[in-house]
Amino acid sequence: MIRSFNFRQIRRQLARLPQSPLSARMPLRHVIRLLIPVAALGLSVSAAPAFADDPHAMHNMQHAHGDGAATNIGEAGDAAQATRTVEVDMRDSMRFSPGTLTVRRGDTVRFVVTNSGKIRHEMMLGTAASLTEHAKMMQQMPGMSHAEPNAVTVDPGQQKTLVWHFTQAGTVDFACLEPGHYEAGMRGVINVR
16 A cells, blocks of 8 residues: 655654654754655565565566557457458467468458367567566466567467568567477567568
8 A cells, every 4th residue: 555645744743742862963854864765665575575475466467458559560450350360270399380471561461270289388479578588487487478469379189370561671580488498499470561
């Protein structure tokens, strides 16, 4: 809970307190300047337990893309507007098939993502840098599923759909960020022309 402080009221209450040798040597404004950082520290410490119960809370806060906002890799697409369907197969050999795709800027692609392996895989779209950073985080959170529109987590033998609108020309990377999969080479590239 965030509290606001009425410093005038605090000052009046402090003025009513009996004088001590410290207050005689230190003006009230200096005392208040010392108390403000202490109060701020107290507020930050009191907020820490809110994140202690959910190990993914900070992860979700820092990496949530679930609002569908446009990014430099595109934006969540509307399945009804899909201009193309691409079947993607994920295998336990730590490979996507196909591993490289070419699409046109403006295309809305429906990815039908199948896990033909015996372990869980995922397909996440991003930049090379964001996927590398996210893979490192996933090492700390094995078993986590994504709720972002640029990712699907697929259990063995299952199939899911990811729809993406490619708004800019360039390169969009994709990868499986299950712990160890990215490092084993389970990644691919989409060239947007």
